Amino acid sequence: MSALGRLPRALSALGRTSSQHLSRSITTTPVAHRRVPHERVAIVTGAARGIGRAIALRLAQDGYHITASDLPALQPQLDTLVSEINNTNNDASTPVPVRAHALPADVTSPEQVAALVRGSTDTLGPLDTMVANAGIAQVKPLLDLTPEDFRRMLDVNVAGVHHCFQAAAKQIIAQSGGQSGTETESGGDSPIRGRLIAAASIVAFKPFALLGHYSASKWAVRGLSQVYAMELAKHRITVNAYAPGIVDTAMWELIDQGLGEKATAESEGRRQVAKGEMIKKYSDELIALGRTSVSEDVAKLVSFLASPDADYVTGQTMVVDGGIIFT
Numbered sequence: 001m002s003a004l005g006r007l008p009r010a011l012s013a014l015g016r017t018s019s020q021h022l023s024r025s026i027t028t029t030p031v032a033h034r035r036v037p038h039e040r041v042a043i044v045t046g047a048a049r050g051i052g053r054a055i056a057l058r059l060a061q062d063g064y065h066i067t068a069s070d071l072p073a074l075q076p077q078l079d080t081l082v083s084e085i086n087n088t089n090n091d092a093s094t095p096v097p098v099r100a101h102a103l104p105a106d107v108t109s110p111e112q113v114a115a116l117v118r119g120s121t122d123t124l125g126p127l128d129t130m131v132a133n134a135g136i137a138q139v140k141p142l143l144d145l146t147p148e149d150f151r152r153m154l155d156v157n158v159a160g161v162h163h164c165f166q167a168a169a170k171q172i173i174a175q176s177g178g179q180s181g182t183e184t185e186s187g188g189d190s191p192i193r194g195r196l197i198a199a200a201s202i203v204a205f206k207p208f209a210l211l212g213h214y215s216a217s218k219w220a221v222r223g224l225s226q227v228y229a230m231e232l233a234k235h236r237i238t239v240n241a242y243a244p245g246i247v248d249t250a251m252w253e254l255i256d257q258g259l260g261e262k263a264t265a266e267s268e269g270r271r272q273v274a275k276g277e278m279i280k281k282y283s284d285e286l287i288a289l290g291r292t293s294v295s296e297d298v299a300k301l302v303s304f305l306a307s308p309d310a311d312y313v314t315g316q317t318m319v320v321d322g323g324i325i326f327t
């Protein structure tokens with residue numbers, strides 16, 4: 001069924017009639033939902049910077065319309081990203097102009113994430129792919145963690161992924177009239193209707209000391225993605241995660257600083273460990289390919305997971321780390 005054909009069911013499943021929606025569309029966003037076959041929509045959380053920003057740019061390059069989301073405080077960065085996508089993917093030669101818009105949401109709030117999915121669908125049409133990328137890190141020994149440190153880590157990194165996956169899956173299922181793929185005539189051969197993709201990490205395979213609760217959260221993302229894959233396969237939704245290694249972003253600056261402070265405190269004579277020293281040490285000693293990752297390395301893997309080439313891949317957490325962890 002074409003994207004346009006899926007629309008009326010999607011709208012009624014969302015509790016609105018098509019005519020109500022269309023009259024609103026005509027007065028506010030006349031071209032909303034006028035999708036041609038193969039147009040695709042992705043939501044990317046944590047898109048204001050780092051890996052999420054690179055993923056949004058890469059998926060736009062792949063032809064996805066993009067809903068870029070992050071915390072409300074990062075709206076200016078989201079606006080810059082959206083302008084970049086709208087300006088670079090829409091010249092006269094582009095057959096279907098890519099559209100992007102910014103919609104802030106805190107992923108720890110199920111209500112805000114539900115509004116994000118609704119807002120994306122209202123603006124760009126049926127949802128195809130959710131990239132639950134938003135995450136936080138903290139460098140602290142387990143014995144020093146406060147209950148709030150632990151709760152916050154799981155809230156953002158695990159519950160955040162769950163909220164994104166749950167809201168996106170409900171939307172994608174509603175778009176197909178609530179049918180499960182195996183109930184259709186073509187059974188298990190029916191096309192993939194949606195893709196859920198989460199940010200895990202190499203610490204989901206081998207934890208790092210001083211990143212205990214972060215490691216536990218990413219290990220949980222790996223498990224959660226596997227169960228989502230099991231439960232959503234009948235709806236023709238694939239669920240996977242990406243596991244970056246050491247990526248040169250604001251997050252690794254924070255980790256580098258935290259590990260540096262610990263190393264300084266533990267070194268003989270309290271030798272001051274310089275900024276960047278820990279990331280260099282890890283890169284030199286751990287990474288087979290001998291360089292730290294850049295966000296675009298990760299975006300390339302997400303591009304694959306979000307593409308039809310990954311139709312037969314589900315329940316996997318794929319490592320992209322230049323050769324630190326060998327699975």
Ligand SMILES: NC(=O)c1ccc[n+]([C@@H]2O[C@H](COP(=O)([O-])OP(=O)(O)OC[C@H]3O[C@@H](n4cnc5c(N)ncnc54)[C@H](O)[C@@H]3O)[C@@H](O)[C@H]2O)c1
Binds near residue numbers: 070106108133136250
């Ligand atoms: N940088 C690395 O080396 C590395 C390695 C493995 C995994 N990862 C994972 O990749 C993802 C992106 O990491 P990054 O390096 O780009 O980090 P980053 O800190 O540069 O970006 C993370 C983004 O998530 C957003 N965010 C944080 N809490 C949020 C919330 N509650 N709601 C919405 N957005 C929120 C931040 O505002 C930020 O823009 C994270 O999940 C991270 O754990 C990163």
